[in-house]
Amino acid sequence: MKTITLTYPLIGVGETIPVQRQILAIGQFDGLHLGHVSVIQRALELGRSLQLPVAVLTFHPHPKEVMGKGDYEGYLTPLRDKESILEELGVDYMYVGEFTPEFSKVPPSDFVTKVLLPLQVATAVVGFDFRFGFMGEGTAEAIHSLSGGKIDVKTVAPFLLEEEKVGSSGIRAALKLGDAKKAHRLLGRPYRVRGTVVGGDKRGRTIGFPTANVDPSGHYVTPAKGVYAVRFGLDGEVYGGVMNVGVKPTFTDGSIKPTFETHLFDFDRSIYGEDVWIDLVQYIRPERKFSGIDELVAQIAKDADEARNILNG
CATH class of the missing domain: 2.40.30.30 (Riboflavin kinase-like)
Structure with a gap:
């Protein structure tokens, strides 16, 4: 797997990285828990069926860390750990989007035209609660229309374990209670x-x-x-x-x-x-x-x- 850092906007990206049509899973993916893995596995299945490389686009630092909002208290999977797990899953490329205060203000339309289209994304694979762009105004469905129909979108349903939705917040809560066993179940490791x-x-x-x-x-x-x-x-x-x-x-x-x-x-x-x-x-x-x-x-x-x-x- 190759790891590539991306800085917005992607100008002349084809001159610096091997851009080709690809399947792209998009998300913060902190924890790479069972829910996240289900999204990435869907991308890998599509890649195999269409004979296209599979990439993951994540962001660093964590948006909550940059913006100073929410309940951010550290990473479940710092970047090195995330890289190792994605490589084990069989991902071809890991794109690390540099998250800055300026990037947080990028509207959904610009994210699609200045990031996803230059990467020649054939299909974007995202989780059920995926939002993007300034104030989270962009929805998964909007990617197709904002790309002029060039990018297909696949949305993956919540991953349930014992009727509980697997999520990073649940893992953080379990760790704060010392419940290592529950964290293990939700992470899958x-x-x-x-x-x-x-x-x-x-x-x-x-x-x-x-x-x-x-x-x-x-x-x-x-x-x-x-x-x-x-x-x-x-x-x-x-x-x-x-x-x-x-x-x-x-x-x-x-x-x-x-x-x-x-x-x-x-x-x-x-x-x-x-x-x-x-x-x-x-x-x-x-x-x-x-x-x-x-x-x-x-x-x-x-x-x-x-x-x-x-x-x-």
Whole structure:
């Protein structure tokens, strides 16, 4: 898959990217959850049947981040994660539209004539609630008419799971409650945070539970503070572990930025500077302050046993 950044308006686009007739799925697609995947799978099916390449047009930064509106609290899938998942799905091109305050004012007609038509879109595939252009004035149906009939449009119905519409807001809400299992069901995979192992206070090693302190590589949605059973990916290997998300209230230094600290099972080597990923498997308990080291150590041992049982279950 090739990733291409687009800046509005697309002037001379054919000179800079390999433009050809293509199927284009359009959307923010934060999370690339089961609903989003159903849209992209429809585009892939069309591409195969018409023997045309399939592309996805997404936008970065998130419109809510740029405009400072709504309930934006981070990404479910930062751009690197989104790119990896789309490649696994078999998408040919990922177009990243640069979202700016100026772009937010582009009317629907200009979006069609100055973005979609230059990309030679044969069919646009969108979700049931797709809107575009200034103030969301453009509808899916309008793409066909605004393109002078040159672009067909396919709208994909809501994806329902146990009679619940799958959406990014539901996943965010589940993570804020620590419901890693529900987030997994709606995403179709565990919620994953990527990052780099950085130095910490090294207190875990002195109490018999060394931890890997991971600095997230993107602005992820932070799950509820607490303890989780997790799987931890490093150098192509997967390890089990127990992770605390929070501010370590027993030894607080006043920091309010949550840390991601994982004790890995059956693991004993230095991995500072390594790029890793963490999959949330199950929430165990909320973060809390302990009266001292002995109480903390006893609880960590209990949490580790519970996490092992969860992961082996």
